[in-house]
Amino acid sequence: MPDKIVSSTEPGQLVSHLFRHEAGRIVSVLTCMLGFDRVDQAEDIVQDTMVQALQSWRFQGIPDNPRAWLYRVARNKALDVVRREKRFREISAETDYWLQQENADTMQERYFFDEDITDSQLRMLFAICHPAIGVESQMAMCLKILCGLSVREIAGAFLTTEETIAKRIYRAKEKLRQEGIQLEVPTDAQLLVRLEAVQKSIYLLFSEGYNSSNPDQLIRQDLCEEAMRLCLLLAQTPRTQQPSVNALLALMCFQAARFDARTDANGAIILLADQDRSRWNQALIQQGHVYLNRSAEGAMPGEYHLEAGIAMLHCMAPTYDATDWPTVLLYYDMLLGLKPSPVVALHRAVALANVEGPQKALAEVANLSGLDSMHHYHAVLGDLYEQNGQFEPARIHYQRAIQLTSSTAEKELLRKKIEKQ
């Protein structure tokens, strides 16, 4: 992945987010080793391991292979717990077997090889994104368990309280236990159905970062980055590298490429039409092309293919006016066919206005219902009326949008639009 998404090591510095990412990996590995009912214990062991690293690395510096250090310490702590309790019946049969071999090295080899680490993460990802668990809980669990974020950090990201996040995580864990959801990647026919749910959760996580009104740019970028890491995990594993997975990753690359250019130094929003396109991250755009090419197999383009296609056309266009709007419109038509929704239709109307003029688009939007409480709907309507020279209705809709959005940056943008008229 390019630099923006996974930072490289600088001399004398830890790999970016090493602790956080390794914490997520080790929790997955230990949970697969100990069984899901011990996920809390696995989290405690990892926290202990991290504290130990903190105490020693502060003074002694980072060991040559920090990852191996963490895995060794965590493994030993896990083995201690298991030996001390000797409650073999409660431990997964597999662990029981390895313990009876009394051979810790075999156990380490079994669970701590790269392939197995990836496998543990995938098993955890599929369990967390089980359809029985609410989507909000899925996202919180992904961030907590797989990405190693603290409850406080997650609460900050979702602009809610720590208590709310703790409850979501607690409920999800209870549900996983009650339903006896297995830590496994489903096979055959089940795989595609469950993969869809996993992708949906990753997509929502990314959107949360990309579109939320959270004023903290870094937190939002973090969410996007974590979503991309999870998708990368799917894309790099033979069993799960379906065309739709590559398409989703391509979509996220194209979107993330424009992340920085969407705001100015003061955090004010810059619309697509006004963005400095030289600020778009070319490395990410290249990466997007790579994944989109890889996604081009299988029979029908899915919704992620079409969304990625639209995002790609925007990234390719030298200017807003030079965008290949007819193709954008075509992709929106296809997307609407796959996923008929007023929100998609609203986006399509924007493309339509650029192809056939604002009047046509206004007629289409007039037919949409159920969007009246959405600020984005009124912002689009205001824009279309303005393009059509109808300034009074434009102003009314801009004002309605101002009332509906909670984001100060968006209110500011809409006010400017009213003033400009």
Add this chain to the structure above:
Amino acid sequence: MDKFMFVFHSPYSQETALMEMSPEAMQAEIQKWNTWIGGIAAQGKLIGTDALAPIGKTMTKGGQVITDGPFTEGKEIVGGYMLLTAASLDEAVELAKGCPMFDSDGTVEVRPIINFE
């Protein structure tokens, strides 16, 4: 060049607060310390530095009484030390100013090591 010892005292609450830290915060903490210690090492002034575990035994009464923990008062413990060289006590104090200990209500004791020669 004279030898000095920095003794790092941290409030006991700080030691337990480590358990509550997020992985991200821990990494940031390590980086702060590594940067500070690295700066002293880069000047060729570092002799050695270590952390002390917040557990242990305290022996009193001629070794007859052994109690748990170094922190009889429970308020502050020695969390670590550093041995270094500096031209003067003033310089040593100057070097100690960047210590990350101060970010978490800790104190640093700067003590010259007696040279008997």
